[in-house]
Amino acid sequence: MASSSELAPGTAVDAVVDGPRYVAIITDxxxxxxxxxxxxxxxxxxxxADVVKERLRDAVSFGIRELTVYSFSTENWSRSRAEVAGLMRMFSRRIDIETPELKAEGVRxxxxxxxSAPVSARLIEKMRWAEAETAANERITFYVAFxxxxxxxxxxxxxxxNGGDExxxxRHLYAPEMHDPDLIIRTSGEQRISNFLTxxxxxxxFVFRDELWPDFTREAFADSLAQYAQRQRRFGGR
Incomplete structure (x- = not known):
């Protein structure tokens, strides 16, 4: 991660008043x-992936406690073999490089x-290692949907x-401790959830943005949070 945008431990600046604390993004x-x-x-x-790193740091400064990004879906295996292979290599390399940085910056x-297959056993082991390395961090939790x-x-x-209530x-979901997202953002002009956090x-x-994900700036992120702050959430009530 680029050191120019690093934040000192414990800092939180530019938090959006009445902004969301739990945010998910479909990085399309x-x-x-x-x-x-x-x-x-x-x-x-x-x-x-570079933009994900930048917006993760922004999320800290905006006062967000959990950020979830849609990295690779169960449907993405249908893409070309070359693209999928390239993605797997990229994930593996970035886990190696970025886990120590996330650990140092307090990111869980x-x-x-x-x-399970078709994800390789080696990549699964790297994911477990990265989780263990950052498990004690409390600054922000970064969920990667892979x-x-x-x-x-x-x-x-x-x-x-085996029965019971919601x-x-x-307790049987992939991350039972994850909070329901206050806000889901989708980039690229598409307006659907694409099997994400159903x-x-x-x-x-929801906030739908026209920018393609690599063009999603800090300003676009802040504007999305500001839109959320103008909403009135009723959860089925009046």
Whole structure:
């Protein structure tokens, strides 16, 4: 991570008044961003991953306690073999490089999704290592939805659910401790949830942005949070 945007431990600046504390983002548009520039898709994903790092730091300064990003879905395996292979190499490399930085900056890293084939055993082991390395951190929790699908999560939870209420069912989700997101942001102009946080997002507010994900700036992030602050959440009431 670039040191120019590092924050001293414990700092929290520019927090949006009445802003969300739990935010999720569908980081859409990396491939289109690359195509517009005549680049291979993986270059777009690399640019997108750089922006994730920057916006994670912004999330800390905005007072966000949990940030979840949609990294790779259960449906993304249908993409070309070259793109998928490039993505897997990128994930592996970035876990190696960025985990020590996240640990130093007080970020707790958690992966949510299926940890089984076709994800390699080696990559799964790296994910477990990264989680263990950052488990004691409390500054912000950074959830990465990898090999994730909202329906898959519900199905996997249902297999282990023996009855009870919603609180009991939640205990079987990939990250039972995760708070339901106050706000879900989607970039690239698309207006759908694409099988993301199907259970947790039942009462989330949504902001849809036109920017492709690599073009999603700190200012765009702040504007999205400000839009949320203008909403009145009723949760089915009046």
């Amino acid at each position: 548009g990396n491939g289109r961003w690359a195509r517009q520039r005549g680049l291979a898709a993986v270059r777009g994903h690399e640019a997108g 890293l958690r992966f949510i999704g299926r940890r 090999n994730y699908g909202g329906r898959a999560e519900i199905l996997d939870a249902a297999r282990n659910f 609180a009991e069912f939640r 259970w947790q997002g039942a009462y989330s507010e």
